[in-house]
Amino acid sequence: MKNILKISAAAAAMTLALSGCIKDATPTQIATEDQVTLETLVRGIPAALVMYNSTGYAQDGAAWDFSLPAIHLATESMTGDLVVTGNIGYDWFTQWGTNVSLGSDYAVGALTWDNYYTWIMMANNVIKQIDASDFSSLDATQRSYLGFAYTYRAMFYLDLVRLYEFKENTVTEAPELLGLGVPVVLPETTEAEAKNNPRAKVDDIYDKVIFPDLDNAEELLENYTAPDKYTISLALVYGLKARAWLERGTAKNDAESYRQAAEYARQAITASGCTPLTQEQWEDPTNGFNSATSNDAWIWGLALPSESVANLFCFTVHMSCENDWAPYHAGRGINRNLYYSIDSRDFRRHSWLDPDRSSYAYKSCRPDADTYFKESLADFANIKFRPAQGAYADYKVGGAADHCCMRVEEMYFIEAEATAQAGDLAGGIRLLNEFMTSYRMMNGATYDCTSKSGTLEGFINELMLQKRIEFWGEGIVMFDMKRLDMSSKRGYVGTNAPSSYRLNVEGRAPYWNFVIIRSETQNNPVIATQNNPDPSGLVEPWKG
Known part of the structure; x- marks a missing residue:
């Protein structure tokens, strides 16, 4: 597998980590070169999870290339619950929102495949550095680092299986793929094995990787207190x-x-x-969800320090509707039907702008909120995700938002x-x-x-x-x-979704079965015969 040899992103992430990417990190006294290397590897993983240009496409202007927060935005765009409320020409996640260009030949596939296998490589590198044959022989630092690595690896494989496992749907068929997950790469996997590495069975990934890794992590972190x-x-x-x-x-x-x-x-x-x-806390105009x-x-969450913020390459620029520092406003809101399903006595309803702006005294970090909410934002636009520290005019500060993962x-x-x-x-x-x-x-x-x-x-x-x-x-x-x-529906009378996003699917959507990218099928040819069907364009937008 090509990605186990891909070290540039990992190296860059390690550099970011050592330059202070983890908030409130306490410097650890280092005694040996081996310990320096181990700490660098461990600290590099969370830095890599929020790094922009992690697949190399950001340098070509692809503003979806910012690691795990972008993956979360991509999957959210596929649910039908998220609606673009502004200029769709500025929606960098349109492929996921409209089910176009999601096949093996398109760059967007790298967002999930390349990133997750790079992160798995980083976790494997930590595991390789520590003798895990006898946990009792490890000191407290080694135990925590190894526990972190097992946790990360389990998390990454769990996400990969949930993304790529082919599940039955009403649009595409591939009975021969049922029960298959993704190729497994472990520290002992050789380059030759990686180039002939078929998709493992889902059950085997759970039983031989995910659950054992989490069991190991539980044992190693049993007496550890996260700072x-x-x-x-x-x-x-x-x-x-x-x-x-x-x-x-x-x-x-x-x-x-x-x-x-x-x-x-x-x-x-x-x-x-x-x-x-x-x-x-939910409605906090300065700290809400950031x-x-x-x-x-x-x-658990991820930190994005201000020195690492790139204007178009962070979660806040795409999800916050209050900021002024983006050169556009694609805007993201809630599906109209979902909004009206929220009980009026439920305070979560205040995360989106009601057509009657006077229905609630919406809070904002902006001094011109009343005018801005009425004249600049569409109905049902979200104010759930706030610019960090309420800095709606400064992307270096406002974009440096923590990202919640659980x-x-x-x-x-x-x-x-x-x-x-x-x-x-x-x-x-x-x-x-x-x-x-x-x-x-x-x-x-x-x-x-x-x-x-x-x-x-x-x-x-x-x-x-x-x-x-x-x-x-x-x-x-x-x-x-x-x-x-579950079914998803953005096409109906009165919908607030743009026409190309009005996809209706009975049962699970075919595009929830992610397609493996071409570079992987070229480097690991056995995968070419095991790829999920390309769902692109197979669901016609509702034109009612």
Whole structure:
């Protein structure tokens, strides 16, 4: 596999890490050259996750090339819940939003494939540096570094499997690919093996890589206390286990897997000590969804320091509608139908501008907010993601936003779904009711989904409605929609989606089965016979 030899991005990331890319990092006293190398490798991984030009296409002007935050924006654009509310000519994520140019010959495929395998290589390099045959022989620093590396690698393979596993849909067929994931590259994989490395079975990736890596990480980090939200913690390991067991439960229709998901979700809640965002934190015009330190909800996030911000190559420029420092406003808002499904007593509704701007006293970092919201932004535009520090006019400051990768609310949703899926529907209903009433309803209002949950299917539909609202824009929900074979719809009478984005699919969308890029099929030819069907253009926009 070409990517295990690709070191330029990794080296650049390490350079960024050592120049202070991790916020509030405490300098570690280094005794030997080997330790310097190991720390450099470890610190380079989170730096690589927010690096722009990570695939080399940014230098050609591709403003989607900024690593994991861009991947989250790409998957979010594919759900149907996100709508471009401004000039679509400035939407750098139009391929994912309109299902065009997603085949093996197009550059956008590098965003996921090249990045994830580069990051896996970096994790493998850490693992190679430490003798993992006997954990008891490791000192505290080695244990934490090795625990980090196993956590990262499990996370990356979990994402890759969820992106590339071919799942049945009503548009494309490939029965021979069912149950296949991605090629596995480990520290011992040779160059020759990488060039003849077929897609591994999904079950094998879970059983031989993802779960063992997370088990190792759990053991290694059992007594480790993360100093901040930018550092991997035991709670994150539990959260990843919850995600993985939820996937396994759905794939196998297995009650025990669901019980494991619920158990690990609860362990993540407990170990993290986190509490869901309050209304004040959610609506904070300065720190809303851009700061790991301004709330108690984030389990793990990534830091993007101001010295690393490039104008068009960061999450904020594409997602925040309040900033002035972008030379355009593609604008991103919520699907109109989804917006009107939000209870008026639910404060999350305030994340998007109501057609009646006087319906709520919207907060903003802008002094001209009243005029700006009415005259410059479209109905349903989002104000969920704020410019960092409220710096709407300075891209170096405003773009330096922390990026959330897991917050504790996700664990509450996993626990509720997994409990119901495991056979305790009443328990799942109770958990969702408690979460929504305690943490999302205003002025003492009560949420009760009992009447909508006469069946397990009805409950899952209601839970996913609330989860889609909760995690809009965060890169979480597409994985759930693919897992649960959910439909997506942006074409209907009264839609606020531009015409080319009005895609309607019954059941899972074919473009949720990502296509492997051509450079990989050329360097690893066996993959050429195992690639997912190109979905591009196979879903006609609704023209009603």
